[in-house]
Amino acid sequence: MADRCPKTRALSALLDGQTPPRQRRNLLAHIDHCAACGEMLRELETLRDRLHALPPERLGFDLGAVIEARIRAHSRPSGRTRRPALRWLLFPLGGAAALTLGLHLGSTLLRPPAGDVPQGPAMLTMAVFDPIPPGNLCPVPKSCPSGNDFR
Template structure:
């Protein structure tokens, strides 16, 4: 029987008198046969009567008028407060700076691969991971490859 039971919305519409006469008769016939729906209808009737017993509260003033008055008092940002000035140059200049920097850094990479860089001592980039970093004193003279205590 519970599969064909009406929703709570239909029971509430019955209490509020918002159903068509045919729907009202069908729903009342169902409630007579279904104990669960009858119990739910009694719960809704109790809830409705308790809500109606609550005292009516009045705010005492129109909240909408108060909010509208506050909105009217707040200053609106004027169009003259924003000065675009040279702002239109921001994007082209930043794009040109990025392009120039990219070309310069790219050309230094190409030059170093082509061998245009001056010849000097080879840079040992992996020396940073040695047990004794470059420029430090050796704790024991025999631990340094040169053997003089300096590296």
């Protein structure tokens, strides 16, 4: 019978008088035949009676008045006066600072750092594709593309 028993919420609503008449009749008929639901209803009645017997709690102050006073204090204008004439400078100055920083950071990507530049003679990057590798003897003096005039 426990699989068809009403939930605790339905029993609590019955106890508080918040159930429609038809559902009330069905719940009371079920409670007459189900010992577990009858016990649960008695426990809920005992709990309700004990809660109503407690003395009412009172705050030592009015919380609403405290909140309203804080809202009023926060919404009051401060003694400082704002200068709207200088406010228009914020956007152009911010844009100029962002543009300057962007140009500076972008230029660091284009030029190599000072420590990575080789100190010797400039190397030819396409020398790998020469017909004669560097350091070999030339079979014919005119076939070697070198900068010296030993031909």
